[in-house]
Amino acid sequence: MLTQPAVPETAPVCPDHAGAPSTGTCERCGRFLCEQCRLPHSGVCAACAARQVQALPSTRGRAQLASGALVLGAVLTLPVAMLNLWLFASLDNGRPSPEDAASYDLMNGLIAIPTLLTMVTTMVLYLRWLRLSVRTANALGLSNESTGWATFCWFIPLANLVKPFDVVRELWQGVGGDPRRKAQLTAWWATWILGNILTNISTLLAGADTAGATTLDTSLIIGLLSEGLSVAAAVLCIRVIWDIESLLVARRAEAEATLGAATR
Template sequence: MQDLKPNEQRSQNAILLIWIALAMNCISLISSYFQYDLLQTAANGGKISAEDITSNDNREQAIGIIQIIVFAVSAITFIQWFRRAYFNLHLRVNHLSHSEGWAAGCWFVPIINLFRPYQIMKELFQETHLFLKRNDIFTNEHFSTSSLSLWWTFWIIDRFFGQFVFKYSMKAETIDELTTSTIAEMVSNGIGIVLAIITVNIITEYSKLEPLMHKVKIVE
């Protein structure tokens, strides 16, 4: 039987990029607050120089571009880890619900990407625990479907709320609209921070289980 492929480096890469994404969310949150303060000054009749406006716009644009790049790279590293984990489980469990390729492809298919990644992640934890238990390998790690449900709930909220914020901010022109857009951006960044922490915890938890499958001696 084929040996499990190493996945530790992929998990470390995914976690590192998620932490970087979290840091960018924090930076964006602070930057949005500065923008909010600037808008409040304008709304209250305070004087704002052209330099202040240009500096704010340049800062927000630069942070936005970096966030997009970091998110893209973070998504790639996460999916690489996710697919390798499901691939390894396929080597030990022959009754999984989906092919290994779906662990990557499901994120890009409309409608399906609203539930299939969660189903595969849940199956990863459930089947790995069952496999280890069947082979008398016990662990202190306790699988909780509630933690995965929380993770996926925040993922869905982050996705749709982020789309709303982006579309609204593109149309915002008045001070009131820009203020609402800025507040929404701060909320969006807060959601992203919570999502990042939950995701890191999930990867870390599964990364403690996966190496235990190496201890199981498979009889050809």
């Protein structure tokens, strides 16, 4: 009695894994794909994914620009902290002298301009890096995140407390991030959120003080804490950027090696 073959002779099979039944075709070149060679979040084969990635610019330049802007922002935090510390040491019963207040306002105004410009530049450069990184991960079949949502979720109230972290975490996991380094991601986001909260509290207290409350000293202390957290968040963000960048480079190299093998 003849035994029934595991795969009918007429059934399509994968050209790379002999005998493996096809579960579909590549959306780009039409070749048969099996479960072993189908990319997790993509309907294309590994060779076509590599071609898609080759059409994208490298993320390295954008990672360097974003990191440089973060370093500059951290450096500009130093004169702000020194100015706040000077005013705190000059307080008399919770209030500065008129001369000290005038000097503080003048210096604070001068520092505020480059600080604001650096903050906006950092935001733009960081989001350009993140957007291209997500596009690259999508092309590699390692993510299905929308590049538009990954960018604009930073500007949506309430959603921007959680979703940006989810985007970066899923990108990091998709490209092969080490689970043992997951605490670094959490620390980055925690310091970023807490630093912003303390900045808002410091601003509110300073405004209350001008209305007659004696809370300027508390405002300055909280401001110093927020500036310290901002520096920590910048350092951690740079480390996250380069962790993801190194993993993306490795995944791109693997895809290009696959394409090279397929074209030989």
